[in-house]
Amino acid sequence: MGLEAALTADTILTTQLRRVVNWARRSSIWPMPFATACCGIELMATACSWYDVARFGSEAMRFSPRQADLLIVAGRVAAKMMPVLQRIYQQMAEPRWVISMGACASTGGVFDTYAVVQGVDQFIPVDVYIPGCPPRPEMLIEGIMAIQRIIDNEGIPPKGPDGKRLPLGIALQQGAARIKPVGITVGS
Numbered sequence: 001m002g003l004e005a006a007l008t009a010d011t012i013l014t015t016q017l018r019r020v021v022n023w024a025r026r027s028s029i030w031p032m033p034f035a036t037a038c039c040g041i042e043l044m045a046t047a048c049s050w051y052d053v054a055r056f057g058s059e060a061m062r063f064s065p066r067q068a069d070l071l072i073v074a075g076r077v078a079a080k081m082m083p084v085l086q087r088i089y090q091q092m093a094e095p096r097w098v099i100s101m102g103a104c105a106s107t108g109g110v111f112d113t114y115a116v117v118q119g120v121d122q123f124i125p126v127d128v129y130i131p132g133c134p135p136r137p138e139m140l141i142e143g144i145m146a147i148q149r150i151i152d153n154e155g156i157p158p159k160g161p162d163g164k165r166l167p168l169g170i171a172l173q174q175g176a177a178r179i180k181p182v183g184i185t186v187g188s
């Protein structure tokens with residue numbers, strides 16, 4: 001971290017355990033990619049050297065849900081695939097997060113048909129919606145940063161009276177700025 005260069009060898013730092021835990025959590029959000037269509041290509045692009053999602057500690061894509069805490073749904077989801085997606089979500093580690101990437105995952109997109117799920121939030125709790133068809137990799141990174149800010153603020157999603165996880169429902173603005181973080185709207 002470079003701290004050792006600024007501090008003497010016998011320096012003692014004090015902090016709170018929850019801050020250390022949150023720092024570790026926000027710096028190691030491991031995605032479980034559920035990429036079914038073209039949005040998945042943009043998802044892959046975030047790992048390339050240009051976008052370098054490793055800067056945020058999220059380069060470790062896990063294809064085992066038990067080793068992941070961020071589900072990224074990228075692309076349209078067929079009705080037949082939904083039980084598979086739900087099973088993956090249930091097998092993921094807690095606390096877990098969900099990003100719905102692109103118009104198809106969030107609304108069905110142009111596929112207004114009975115065979116395509118018209119929004120995965122009908123079946124799993126979505127924390128961040130990323131608009132676009134497809135969203136650029138910067139938008140996905142913006143979504144990951146939004147989750148990091150929630151973890152920083154100890155915004156672990158509460159559970160409802162029925163014991164089910166409450167979604168955060170954060171909607172990123174279309175065409176998020178690439179220079180500074182965009183505003184977020186909780187519950188919209």
Ligand code: SF4
Pocket residue numbers: 037038039040074075076102103104105109132133134135
């Ligand atoms: S939102 Fe657009 S780019 Fe993404 S999966 Fe749907 S059609 Fe493809």
